[in-house]
Amino acid sequence: MFRYTAFTLIIFVLSLFLPSLVKANEQNYVIIGYYAGWSPPKNFNPQSVTHINYAFADVCWDGKHGNQEASNGGLQPCTDFNGNEQNDTPNGTVVLGAPTTDLPNLDNLKGFKHVNPQLKTLISIGGWSWSMNLSLVARTEETRMQFAESAVAFIRSFDMDGVDLDWEYPVSGGMPNNHHDPSDKKNFTLLLQEIRNSLNQAEQKDGKKYLLTIASSAGFSYLENTELDKVAKIVDYINIMTYDFNGSWSQTTGHNAPLYKDPQAIENDVHPHHVAAAVKGHLDHGVPTKKLVLGLPFYGRSWGNCNPETEGKVLGNGGYQLCSGNGGGNLEPGTYDYNFLEKHIINQNGFQRYWNDTAKVPFLYSEEKREFISYDDSESIKEKTHYITQSALAGAMIWELSEDDETQTLMNSVREGLGLPNLEPSKQPEEKPATKWTFFIITGILIIILVFFIRKKRK
The missing domain is CATH 3.20.20.80 (Glycosidases)
Known part of the structure; x- marks a missing residue:
């Protein structure tokens, strides 16, 4: 009888906590x-x-x-x-x-x-x-x-x-x-x-x-x-x-x-x-x-020598423009890492940030340097x-x-x-x-149940 009661209590306690823990794991x-x-x-x-x-x-x-x-x-x-x-x-x-x-x-x-x-x-x-x-x-x-x-x-x-x-x-x-x-x-x-x-x-x-x-x-x-x-x-x-x-x-x-x-x-x-x-x-x-x-x-990827027909002036919002060859790059010609862009280029040194709300990505353009960066x-x-x-x-x-x-x-x-x-x-x-506290609570409850079961068994 006591074994059945202890087992039932354990299942009940776990049923309270495990669904939320499993759900959290599914969202990982x-x-x-x-x-x-x-x-x-x-x-x-x-x-x-x-x-x-x-x-x-x-x-x-x-x-x-x-x-x-x-x-x-x-x-x-x-x-x-x-x-x-x-x-x-x-x-x-x-x-x-x-x-x-x-x-x-x-x-x-x-x-x-x-x-x-x-x-x-x-x-x-x-x-x-x-x-x-x-x-x-x-x-x-x-x-x-x-x-x-x-x-x-x-x-x-x-x-x-x-x-x-x-x-x-x-x-x-x-x-x-x-x-x-x-x-x-x-x-x-x-x-x-x-x-x-x-x-x-x-x-x-x-x-x-x-x-x-x-x-x-x-x-x-x-x-x-x-x-x-x-x-x-x-x-x-x-x-x-x-x-x-x-x-x-x-x-x-x-x-x-x-x-x-x-x-x-x-x-x-x-x-x-x-x-x-x-x-x-x-x-x-x-x-x-x-x-x-x-x-x-x-x-990011860069292009150089952009907008030759407009002397580098930005067209529209600066996207989809004619260029020729690589722009600058700290990794290799035509490629920047984000660290360099954030430190030296984004809204700095003549570059302006734009946002393409259809494609959901930003880009940069400098009229002075005629450089485009995605x-x-x-x-x-x-x-x-x-x-x-x-x-x-x-x-x-x-x-x-x-x-x-x-x-x-x-x-x-x-x-x-x-x-x-x-x-x-x-x-x-x-x-x-x-x-952390969920772990301690579950562990504590199970220990209490185990002690209760042992004491009842000895009586």
Whole structure:
């Protein structure tokens, strides 16, 4: 009788608290930040994100890795996980991309977990510069297995939690010297399944959950060149790179990451693609919302030599104007990070901020310098995080963590938009009082019930 009474009381107490706790958990969003090995973030709080994707590892092929046409050093010898050169590395092996910087950076990631024990870290493989041989890797069962097994060995060696495949891109696109083949469409799925199989085996041995994610393109062709419906069943998250819609490769200015379609873009012969269309394309091709993560750029694109026919005078509100070539940039010609924009350019030095209320993004223009800059700020981040919550997406992905300003303005905007508390840079926040007291109340009640049961049993 007393056992039944105690059991009933426990169930009753838990029924009061668990629904609210479960509901809160359902409202959690992932914030996935890319940590670029060549640009470690400063003033970064590990509590601000749920996942870090370290960019990038590479693939060994014929004893070399890298890309002879890339700007980051060309081809290099393959090394082991200590950075020592290896002459007999099998084709398809995942290797360190830049051992000199990667090794201390990967060690830093371990330190981040001391601050945020819930943080998950993944190794991102490929990227724009190092996707050259991924088509070759995916073509045979032997090289797919080698890739998968070495990827697992990599994350085990550096105490990581998963693999992020950033193949840019199967079948077509990416750098001009990338290997491509129509079979990439099917082989991309096979490669991911092989990775998942190896991760599953590692889970059984290690007793922990390993993640598998991909970075996907926002382009329409990507939808046709991949089997997203099958891929979605294999991976944990699909991070859409919803940026770089426009840049100085086009003679007419446009927006780097417009949220919505703008009819003026079509009128001015600017590509009308936008963030919402990219999301819809993924959903229409079988990706569930709970696995879809929206990419947010912490950088801007610039054009130079604008409005030659009007001597640089702004036309209308400054958007969709003729220019030629790159504007300025602190990252590279034509690219600024938000930190630099906030410090030196936004409403400073002749630049004026404008807002496109249709596309829901800001831009900058200087008549004196004849320079146009498309970027994201707190206002556009607010619009995009609202879109994430209204569309029931899994969360936000950030490229990349070092590009925010010193006070983490954009990161705090992401967190605020997703209903999460702001965090001070490099400080560990206190546990939420509501969560802490709920835990203590439940624990205390259960102890009282247990003591009551023991006393009754002894009588």
